[in-house]
Amino acid sequence: xxxxxxxxxxxxxxxxxxxxxxxxxxxxxxxxxxxxxxxxxxxxxxxxxxxxxxxxxxxxxxxxxxxxxxxxxxxxxxxxxxxxxxxxxxxxxxxxxxxxxxxxxxxxxxxxxxxxxxxxxxxxxxxxxxxxxxxxxxxxxxxxxxxxxxxxxxxxxxxxxxxxxxxxxxxxxxxxxxxxxxxxxxxxxxxxxxxxxxxxxxxxxxxxxxxxxxxxxxxxxxxxxxxxxxxxxxxxxxxxxxxxxxxxxxxxxxx
Amino acid sequence: xxxxxxxxxxxxxxxxxxxxxxxxxxxxxxxxxxxxxxxxxxxxxxxxxxxxxxxxxxxxxxxxxxxxxxxxxxxxxxxxxxxxxxxxxxxxxxxxxxxxxxxxxxxxxxxxxxxxxxxxxxxxxxxxxxxxxxxxxxxxxxxxxxxxxxxxxxxxxxxxxxxxxxxxxxxxxxxxxxxxxxxxxxxxxxxxxxxxxxxxxxxxxxxxxxxxxxxxxxxxxxxxxxxxxxxxxxxxxxxxxxxxxxxxxxxxxxxxxxxxxxxxxxxxxxxxxxxxxxxxxxxxxxxxxxxxxxxxxxxxxxxxxxxxxxxxxxxxxxxxxxxxxxxxxxxxxxxxxxxxxxxxxxxxxxxxxxxxxxxxxxxxxxxxxxxxxxxxxxxxxxxxxxxxxxxxxxxxxxxxxxxxxxxxxxxxxxx
Numbered sequence: 001x002x003x004x005x006x007x008x009x010x011x012x013x014x015x016x017x018x019x020x021x022x023x024x025x026x027x028x029x030x031x032x033x034x035x036x037x038x039x040x041x042x043x044x045x046x047x048x049x050x051x052x053x054x055x056x057x058x059x060x061x062x063x064x065x066x067x068x069x070x071x072x073x074x075x076x077x078x079x080x081x082x083x084x085x086x087x088x089x090x091x092x093x094x095x096x097x098x099x100x101x102x103x104x105x106x107x108x109x110x111x112x113x114x115x116x117x118x119x120x121x122x123x124x125x126x127x128x129x130x131x132x133x134x135x136x137x138x139x140x141x142x143x144x145x146x147x148x149x150x151x152x153x154x155x156x157x158x159x160x161x162x163x164x165x166x167x168x169x170x171x172x173x174x175x176x177x178x179x180x181x182x183x184x185x186x187x188x189x190x191x192x193x194x195x196x197x198x199x200x201x202x203x204x205x206x207x208x209x210x211x212x213x214x215x216x217x218x219x220x221x222x223x224x225x226x227x228x229x230x231x232x233x234x235x236x237x238x239x240x241x242x243x244x245x246x247x248x249x250x251x252x253x254x255x
Numbered sequence: 256x257x258x259x260x261x262x263x264x265x266x267x268x269x270x271x272x273x274x275x276x277x278x279x280x281x282x283x284x285x286x287x288x289x290x291x292x293x294x295x296x297x298x299x300x301x302x303x304x305x306x307x308x309x310x311x312x313x314x315x316x317x318x319x320x321x322x323x324x325x326x327x328x329x330x331x332x333x334x335x336x337x338x339x340x341x342x343x344x345x346x347x348x349x350x351x352x353x354x355x356x357x358x359x360x361x362x363x364x365x366x367x368x369x370x371x372x373x374x375x376x377x378x379x380x381x382x383x384x385x386x387x388x389x390x391x392x393x394x395x396x397x398x399x400x401x402x403x404x405x406x407x408x409x410x411x412x413x414x415x416x417x418x419x420x421x422x423x424x425x426x427x428x429x430x431x432x433x434x435x436x437x438x439x440x441x442x443x444x445x446x447x448x449x450x451x452x453x454x455x456x457x458x459x460x461x462x463x464x465x466x467x468x469x470x471x472x473x474x475x476x477x478x479x480x481x482x483x484x485x486x487x488x489x490x491x492x493x494x495x496x497x498x499x500x501x502x503x504x505x506x507x508x509x510x511x512x513x514x515x516x517x518x519x520x521x522x523x524x525x526x527x528x529x530x531x532x533x534x535x536x537x538x539x540x541x542x543x544x545x546x547x548x549x550x551x552x553x554x555x556x557x558x559x560x561x562x563x564x565x566x567x568x569x570x571x572x573x574x575x576x577x578x579x580x581x582x583x584x585x586x587x588x589x590x591x592x593x594x595x596x597x598x599x600x601x602x603x604x605x606x607x608x609x610x611x612x613x614x615x616x617x618x619x620x621x622x623x624x625x626x627x628x629x630x631x632x633x634x635x636x637x638x639x640x641x642x643x644x645x646x647x648x649x650x651x652x653x654x655x656x657x658x659x660x661x662x663x664x665x666x667x668x669x670x
Contacts (some may be wrong), residue, residue, distance in 0.1 A: 054423065054555040055541050057432040058278045058439065064422055076553050101276060102540045106554030128276050128540075153280040155442070160282060178280060179440040 003122045003147040003170040006094055007205045007226070010045050016222045018254075019046040019207055021098065021231040023066040025075030026052065029083055034243060035234070040091050042250040045227070048125060049087070051080045051099035058100075058127045060182030062232050062239070077103055081119045088120025096149065097121050101129040104137065113140045123147030123170050131167040138167065149173050152198045154190070165201035171227060174198050176210040182232035185211025187220040195224050215253050258506070258574055259460055267456025270580060271538070272546045272573030275455040277435075284442040289457045291362055296464060305354055309468065312386070313343040313353065317469075319476040319634070324604045325621075332627035334620060335481055336607070336637045337473045337501060346610065346639030347469060347497045348379040352448060354465030356383040359446040366390040366441065369448040370434045372399055372427035372493065373565035373612065374406025375639055376450030381415035383448075391415040394433040396426040399564045405643055424558055427493075427568045431542050451494025452572040455543035459573055463499045469636065470504020477634055485634040486627070487511045491615040492586070493528070493565050495572030497638035502584065511585065514575060515615045517561030518588030526560040530571045531579050532588035546573040562591040562647065563611035565639075589618035595651050597621050598641065610639035611647065 010017055020039050022032050039047060052070035056063060080097075088095050097116055104112040104126060116124060123146050129137070131150060138148045147170025152161055154177065165172075174195060176185045185191070191208075198206055208221055209229030221228050230253070237249035258269065267273050277285060295301040309315040318341065322334040339347040352369075359367060367389045371377030377393040384391035393410050397419040400407055410417050423429040431454070438447045452462040477485055488505055490498035492514040502512045519527030522534075530536040530547045539548040541556065549557045549569045561567040578584040589597075594611060597618040601607050609617055613636070620635050627633070641648065649657040 052555075055428065055432055057435040057542065060436070068423060071555050100541075102550070102554040105540050106537075106550070106552070127278050128543075130275065130277065130279065130282065133274060133276060151279045153278075153282075155280055155283045157283060164279070175280060178442070180436045183440075 001147055001169055002145045003094060004204060006122075007045070007171055011205065011226055014045075016218060016225070017045040017227040018043070019048065019209075019227055019229045020044050020234055021048045021050060021229070023050045023063060023070060023235070024052060024080040024083055025070040025073060026066040027069075029079070031238070032083065035238060035246060036087060036091060038243065038246050038250065040093060042254055044093050046094045046096065047087070048096045048098035049080060049084055051077055051097060051103050053100040053103055056100065058180060060180040060232060062182050062235055066235065077107060081115045084119035084121055094122045095120065097124040099126060101126045109137050109140055113137070113144055113146060116146060117144040121146065123149055125149040125151075125173060127151060131164060134167070141169075147171075151175055152201070154178065154194045161198065161201040168202060168204055171205040171207050172198055172202050173229070174206050174208045174225070176208050176212065179210070181210060183211055185217075187217055192224055215255065218253060258463070258503070267460070269459075269574045270577035272544070272576045273456055273459060274545050275543065276540050276545065277455050277543050278439055280439050281442060284438070285455060287362065288358075288446075291358060292457050292461050295358060295361065301357070305357060305465070306468070308353055308357070309350065313349050314341060315468065316472040316476070317341045319473060319480050321480060322605050325601065326624070328604055329621065329624045331624040331629065332486065332631040332633045333481060333629070334624060334633045334635065335477060335485070336635045337469060337476075339469060339497065339636060339638045340609065340613070340640035344375070344379045344382050345643065346375040346379070347466065347500060348376045348450060348639070349382070350468055350500070351450065351462045351465045351496060352376070352379040352383045355446070355448045355461070356387045356389075358461070359389065359448070360387060362446055364444055364446045366392075366445040367448050368392045368394065368434050368437050368445055369450055370427060370430035371395045371406075371450065372430070372567060373563065373610070374399065374403040374410070374643070375565060375610075377410050377415070377417070378406045380448050380450070381410040381413040384415060385413045392437065393417045394420050394430040394437070396420050396424070396429050398425040399427070399430075402647060403564055403643070404646070426559070426564070428542065428556065435543070451496040452499050452574065453494045453542070453544060453546070453570055459544070462496050463503065463574060466496050466500025467503045469497065469500035470502060473501055473634065474504040477632070481632045483632060484508050484510055486631040487513055487620075487623070488634045488636070489513045489515060489616040489620045490636040491515050491566060491612050491638060492571065492575065493517070493563075493568050493612060494570075495575045497636055499572055499574055501634075501636040512578075512583065513619060514579070514584050514586045515619045516586060516588045517563060517566035517615060518590035518593070519560040519562070521590055522588070525557075527588065528559040528561045528567050528569075529588040531576070531586040542570060544570070544573055546570050546576045562594055562651070563615065565610070565612040566615065587619050589615040593618040593622070598648065599652070607637065608641040609637045610641045611644050613638045614641070
């Protein structure tokens, strides 16, 4: 797999990779571009581009607002793919589509995969699509070398983690805690045990997200996980004070 | 025919509709709920416990009333009404809620959450929580809180916390999103009492299971009262729980089943909540399940409108989507205007005050009855009572005495 190979190569030089998140068209595509330039300057390895959806039921308040504002501003999946194409042509980090399943379902599985591949994306994260329902989409992804990213969570049983491990490609998205995006996560023994538990069911690199927001979180994850996922915290920094604030955020995070 | 004989590997699917589309974090909780419900469904003593609870607490069986005046006035079919409005808390919602209360007890959970549109489901859930001793939080769109204050008042006084949801369109669908966000956080001690036969499996099946009590009673009663099975059964359809409840009593009979959706301002207005009767909806996946949704070409949900908050929803019961495609259920819509006129007619001729939701079913029956023969029988499900709608109804009929009363009250409260 292209994505897994890329991550393994990066991991030879860095002990913890970074994946960040942008909600397409929020506050605007121009702002998104500037955010991505800053992320690139700080050596971000992967970026999720979230396609806005009207019912973002797994997201916390800040991403809910971002999704709904972008939808209200008329941001469409076609605009997001077009933006993705520009991003993948210009930047060297890898890009994933993130969104809700209805976006892919409504345009049709084949069309979704074709457009994602043409835009230079290397995988997708659809948190409301369970693996039982993902068979057709996963099968279509293989010839295009697109990675369907599977989520593992602290509430999953061993039986379930085994099923999830078998379906995964690229890397595992380990959800650090219960709840929606943007809340606080206790970086402690429970999380350490959960990551180790995930390792028993996959050989893939493990990315940890939900509540990862500061330098001490990255220090905690180093040596336990392979990738840290920064979502809400970066958008919050941008909302607080634009470029300067986002730059200061990444300086603090990686300093 | 059983609606719930699933093919191998297709549990939770009705034709192409239904399924379970939830974040992975809920997989274990939903599986636990599915297994608990399965056990209860297979245990005949569980159903007996449920029926006994509804008899002693909610006044079941609710009667079937013959509307002689209305039948004579319209000059066609004989019209009968199943009186779900006579339940405790004033609607059929209590059937599902008390049933899920029993399930919640078996799950060993101490806290319940629920979404509500008109407030009837929230009111019923707050009642159940008080009775069973559960903590209770109700999510309600801010727009609905504004138009259904009397129900909010009762929920709060029954001990529930009511959260006015400010996201999105601020109606029922947004309240469901907020419930899902609560549930992914608190599933350890919390049961989500979903109020209609929508959402992820096993909810459509479970809600239908409890609401089937309406149809079981109604079939026996109509034969006794009318001397025959009905020719047509009418029920309003928002999410579609009262409809699937009464329809299940007549699935194997030669009875026409009619679901009546919210026509709002009419077919081409963009201001309605009619998924199947009008042509604006398409198949999608949202809020945990696959069905017909009012959505645009990108899969983003459209604004909906209805005079009745309880019908103002983007999606529809997946079982009904399947029955509609199989031509087993006919779908029609009643506009806001038809509903206003019908409510006045029913109040004056029969002394009944159906909820604005239920009045949609009456509106279609009133329109079709004159074209039917006098030997034919209509059964309408009056899913709820309308006195909760006093503010909306008083507004639409512009009642001057009511306005004066509200002004006086405002002065009394120091406004």
